[in-house]
Amino acid sequence: MKRTQIRTSEELNTGKFNEIVRLVEAFAAQKDDFLVAYSHLKYLSHLKDNHIRDALTKKKFVSPYGLKTRARNMALAEAFSTIDTYWQRTIKGIKKYIYRRFDDEQERHYAFWLLRRCGHLSLVMNGIIPKGIPKPKKGKPKVVLTVERKRDIVSFLRRTLRRYLGERPRVHLKRSMVFDAEMYRVFEESGRQYVSVSKFSGYGRIAIPLKGRQAINGIIRVILDRNARTVEIHVVGDLTPEPIPEENIIGGDFGQTEVLATDTGNKYGPSFGKDLRAYADMVDKKCCQRNKIHVFEKSLRATVPEKARCIRKNNLGYKKWDRRKAGAVGRIKTEVNTALNRLIDEEHPSILVHEDLSNYKPPRGKGKFSRNCHFWFRSVLSDRLPFKLQVGGSDSQAVNPAYSSQTCPSCGYVDRKNRNGDRFRCRNPDCPDNGVVLDADVVGARNLKTRMDDPEIRLWTSKERVRDILVKRFEARRLEGKRAKAVDPTVPAKTPDTAMISVHKERSLGERNYNGVVGG
Numbered sequence: 001m002k003r004t005q006i007r008t009s010e011e012l013n014t015g016k017f018n019e020i021v022r023l024v025e026a027f028a029a030q031k032d033d034f035l036v037a038y039s040h041l042k043y044l045s046h047l048k049d050n051h052i053r054d055a056l057t058k059k060k061f062v063s064p065y066g067l068k069t070r071a072r073n074m075a076l077a078e079a080f081s082t083i084d085t086y087w088q089r090t091i092k093g094i095k096k097y098i099y100r101r102f103d104d105e106q107e108r109h110y111a112f113w114l115l116r117r118c119g120h121l122s123l124v125m126n127g128i129i130p131k132g133i134p135k136p137k138k139g140k141p142k143v144v145l146t147v148e149r150k151r152d153i154v155s156f157l158r159r160t161l162r163r164y165l166g167e168r169p170r171v172h173l174k175r176s177m178v179f180d181a182e183m184y185r186v187f188e189e190s191g192r193q194y195v196s197v198s199k200f201s202g203y204g205r206i207a208i209p210l211k212g213r214q215a216i217n218g219i220i221r222v223i224l225d226r227n228a229r230t231v232e233i234h235v236v237g238d239l240t241p242e243p244i245p246e247e248n249i250i251g252g253d254f255g256q257t258e259v260l261a262t263d264t265g266n267k268y269g270p271s272f273g274k275d276l277r278a279y280a281d282m283v284d285k286k287c288c289q290r291n292k293i294h295v296f297e298k299s300l301r302a303t304v305p306e307k308a309r310c311i312r313k314n315n316l317g318y319k320k321w322d323r324r325k326a327g328a329v330g331r332i333k334t335e336v337n338t339a340l341n342r343l344i345d346e347e348h349p350s351i352l353v354h355e356d357l358s359n360y361k362p363p364r365g366k367g368k369f370s371r372n373c374h375f376w377f378r379s380v381l382s383d384r385l386p387f388k389l390q391v392g393g394s395d396s397q398a399v400n401p402a403y404s405s406q407t408c409p410s411c412g413y414v415d416r417k418n419r420n421g422d423r424f425r426c427r428n429p430d431c432p433d434n435g436v437v438l439d440a441d442v443v444g445a446r447n448l449k450t451r452m453d454d455p456e457i458r459l460w461t462s463k464e465r466v467r468d469i470l471v472k473r474f475e476a477r478r479l480e481g482k483r484a485k486a487v488d489p490t491v492p493a494k495t496p497d498t499a500m501i502s503v504h505k506e507r508s509l510g511e512r513n514y515n516g517v518v519g520g
């Protein structure tokens with residue numbers, strides 16, 4: 001995992017600043033040349049190896065901008081990384097069009113297979129059907145497609161890629177340069193830290209005074225700030241986690257209303273549920289409208305094709321619609337990130353115990369999209385969570401979430417009725433917390449935390465088994481409590497008759513509720 005650490009320099013004198021500007025401008029110009037030369041598809045399969053670089057060396061290539069060999073190689077590597085990102089982004093971007101265009105699973109599978117390999121991609125762009133056929137997905141039948149279908153898919157991809165490719169990448173802002181570890185030195189003088197780099201020409205070095213002091217190593221990027229006459233130094237090091245704080249285990253429950261609730265009673269990202277719902281409703285409503293228009297447009301196709309075309313163009317386009325969705329998704333992602341940052345800053349967990357996200361089953365909500373939305377949110381979380389935590393010096397542990405929001409943390413009584421929306425009230429009349437209303441997500445977080453070193457309930461324990469274990473524990477605890485009461489005369493014992501009734505009542509209540517309980 002990578003992490004960028006940003007350092008700023010003191011204001012530089014004119015001589016030093018101009019030297020750096022010369023370096024950066026030469027670097028940018030050289031990178032731009034390489035971008036133009038190698039962004040063609042035919043070089044795509046060589047971006048990850050050293051073919052092109054070695055060929056340049058062999059040809060005794062001299063940078064027309066006066067860059068030294070090492071800097072020239074860095075410019076080449078930079079250009080390659082930009083080109084790679086450009087292609088990756090294009091391919092990722094057209095995935096949704098494939099889903100829209102093809103319903104058949106085999107056709108989609110074939111289309112994605114074509115996109116995955118650089119070699120195939122260049123054939124596709126030339127309208128040629130590559131040889132071979134993808135291996136079937138696990139447990140799926142062999143892929144069988146006629147030549148006509150293949151040709152259709154290839155030409156669809158070709159058209160879509162062309163349309164989506166847009167402008168080839170270029171250097172627009174000449175303001176940054178990359179140095180590898182051999183191209184700079186770090187030293188300290190009278191308590192100030194400096195980074196020194198070779199001058200553009202000649203043998204001298206430029207020493208850049210920095211604010212603050214921290215280890216600098218590996219590849220660095222120097223970015224100009226022309227107005228302030230300073231530079232920023234971005235250290236793209238491997239992730240160096242902050243020291244892990246003392247044992248501070250925190251249970252976290254990803255809620256329906258907020259991003260996260262902890263067992264300490266804090267909530268992060270409180271408006272999250274509302275935003276997610278608003279987004280789902282917006283998409284549902286809009287899709288419904290679009291469907292109606294679509295039906296109308298279809299009915300016109302045969303009779304008034306011109307009008308149908310107008311509707312397709314003006315009312316059923318994707319550009320604006322995609323932009324609107326992307327905006328909402330961005331806002332929700334930011335909310336998740338902010339919530340996680342705040343958790344780490346405020347509580348410094350050494351381990352965050354959370355529900356296992358890999359087997360998440362969305363709640364049985366109203367709309368299909370609403371469920372998908374929660375599903376998608378879980379995937380954003382499972383992407384961001386380990387990274388965020390590691391950067392913050394924390395660890396994470398996934399645990400089995402079954403019944404964690406229906407179990408009373410005080411007495412262990414499991415009942416679906418314990419939870420009502422975001423409120424939790426234990427239904428066991430003998431519970432020490434009886435009558436107390438708790439926050440359901442905080443209860444969930446407390447239960448998850450205890451799962452961390454639970455000897456019986458493991459990540460892979462089935463839901464049914466978890467329920468059995470919890471019920472058994474509750475019964476054992478209750479019997480023990482009874483025995484203690486019988487021995488201790490200061491505790492008023494119930495008369496045998498009423499005790500029997502309450503056991504009977506609880507059992508029947510329990511049994512009814514244990515059946516068909518949906519977990520989580």
Ligand SMILES: [Zn+2]
Pocket residue numbers: 408409410411412413426427428431432433434
């Ligand atoms: Zn209870």
